[in-house]
Amino acid sequence: MPGKRPDPASLADSQWDLVVIGGGITGAGVLLQAAQLGLKVLLLEKHDFAWGTSSRSSKMVHGGLRYIAQGDIRLTREALRERERLLCELPGLVVRQTYLFPIRRGQFPGRWAMTLVLWLYDRLARIRDHRWVSAKELAERVPALRHDQVEGAMSYTDALTDDSRLVLRVLHEAAAEGGAMINYAGAESVSGTPGDMQLVLKDSVTGARHTLRSRHVINATGAWADRLSGASARVRPLRGSHLFVASARLPVKDCLTVMHPDDGRPVFVFPWEGLTCIGTTDLDHGDDLDLEPRVSQREIDYLLRLVNTQFPDIHLTEEDIVSTMAGVRPVISSGKGLDPSKERRDHAVWTQDGVITVSGGKLTTFRVIALDALLAATLIDRQTHRRLLNTPRLFRQAPSLPAGLGHPLHAWPQGEALSEQVRWVLDNEMVQHLDDLMLRRTRLGNLLPDGGATTLAGLRAQICAQLGWDEARWATELTRYQRIVQRFYSLPAPAIEAA
Structure with missing residues (x-):
């Protein structure tokens, strides 16, 4: 990433092969893949890089156990293999972490159902990392957890990250490969035909407008994708909120998956950068997308009830909350009026009036999503798409980032x-x-x-x-x-x- 923000007027002097709109993880991934192909590519972000969903997620690089339960084996396999790639290529930013799923008598899923699911989970990831934890060991590892009717827990691993730092790491890699980017510069309109597209860019710093020309445009604006797609609305914005509390008030060393007493939804309680994070919720978000999302009192009550039911001696209150965080997931709507938690998390790519739009999907699978978008834009063919899916390494550069910057399990330095x-x-x-x-x-x-x-x-x-x-x-x-x-x-x- 260049040290200083470029002059937007200078960007209008170039003929671009591709302009990517949206500076979250999806847009950053498209920028990186396109730059590695040698394309002259520019990314525009209306706010700041990772301002939207990609700085407000649950910080997890994971396959998603519940996707197996929903029968989505393909998405789970894809995500797990991308997880293993990121663990290998970005140590210190994407970190393997133990997860514990307590099993209580009479609760679904039970021990053997979870054993079967985790056997498949590990097999898809090509590792073997799950095991049974006895009730005694669980009590030693998580003494504050309510232990009545506990038979033990299933232990497995997934990964944690700092999602915003992950986006920035991808942007640094893209810059080292020749990609260009600018924040606080949004695309107000897109017009033209494939091969000759025009974009009107508004510089939020000066208020000036500039016209850019590009052969192709990919709209990777996530929850905002319907605004520029030119097609009928497809995105269902769903809000997920989190609470951060001092680790001394809710001490955990592992990521715990606990079931909410009211609706049976799994909620995570996990260590993150020196605090304990509790989340997430899953609600339709009807607020103005141009305003930052915020947690509602309903969600605070919901998450505190979970904690105080599962950790009855903690007595967590609102006074213990250091901060809150809410994000809006860009979920592709099924149109069936499903419960938000039952909507699929697949991504989708569609084309209208020369604009390629991509939305949905998971933080973990940003590389796959980017390749699908480039395929739809005809910037790669199917053979190249298959080859790149199996490329041995995504991160080929070595930007001189400070050691420890964004480590998800290290407190920030002083x-x-x-x-x-x-x-x-x-x-x-x-x-x-x-x-x-x-x-x-x-x-x-x-x-x-x-x-x-x-x-x-x-x-x-x-x-x-x-x-x-x-x-x-x-x-x-x-x-x-x-x-x-x-x-x-x-x-x-x-x-x-x-x-």
């Missing part, structure tokens, strides 16, 4: 180590606003009380010096950031609460 990481981020990752730094380049806004206000004050001089901000700009940015944290990453205020 003091000089933090200052060094922030210095590198500000020099290399197109930070335009404080929320870019605090909520996506680092996760300090989620990991520290009050959005990391104390830490931010200590970084003030460094940030202003590196970004060239004066006192007026700092005051404006600080006010902006505080409003974002208060409204979208904190407990909901009653006056703005939505159902």
Whole structure:
């Protein structure tokens, strides 16, 4: 990724082979694959890189056990093989982690059903990583868990990541392969015919508009895909929300999958960057997609009830919540009015008026999704598609990222180590606003009380010096950031609460 944001006017001087709209994991994946093919490719992001779903997921690179239960063996196999690839290629960013699924008497699924599912899960991944954990061992590993009627637990492995840092890592790789990108520059309109497409770009920094020309356009805007697709609506936006609490209040070393007492949905309780994360929910999201999503009181009550039922001596309350996080999944609607949790998580690619649209899918399978989009755009043929699916390595470059940046199981550094990481981020990752730094380049806004206000004050001089901000700009940015944290990453205020 270039150290400074490019001048949008300079982008209008080029004839592009491909313009990718959307700077989440799908768009980043398309950019990388296209750059590796030698195409002249540009990515546009209306907000910040990973601003949408790709910084607000459950942080898991996994196959998805429930997809097996739904009979979606193909998606599970695909995701598991991509998981193993990322574990191999991105150690320290994608990390294998133990998951525990407690089994209680009379609960479905029971031990033998789970054993069969996990046998298949491991077989699809070409590993063997599951085993039975006795009730005694479970009590030793998770002493706070309610242990009545517990027979034991199934243990298996999946992976954790920092989803926003994963997007940025893909973007760094794409830049090293020759790809171009810009944030805060959205595509207002797309027109033309295949081979000769025009896009109107609006620069959010200056307000100026520019016209770009490209042979092909791929719309990878996730939950916003219907706006530019030119076709009938296909995306069903579903909100998933999480709570972050201090690890001392809810100590877990493994990822726990526990069943909610009200609806039987599996919910995760897991360690992440020094805190404990609880989530997720699965609700239709009817709010304005141009506003950041936020957790509702209904979801907070739902997740606290889960914790206090499964960990009865913890007595977690709203006062224990360090921060909240809500994201909107771009799920392809079946049109059958299904319960949100029963909608399939496959991706889809479709074409209308020269625009290739791709949406849906999983964080884990971004590479496969990108190749399907390039195939639909006729930028690769089926033979090349098959060859690239089996390519030995995706990440071929070695960007000089600071050690430990984005490790999902390490707390963020303090003091000089933090200052060094922030210095590198500000020099290399197109930070335009404080929320870019605090909520996506680092996760300090989620990991520290009050959005990391104390830490931010200590970084003030460094940030202003590196970004060239004066006192007026700092005051404006600080006010902006505080409003974002208060409204979208904190407990909901009653006056703005939505159902």
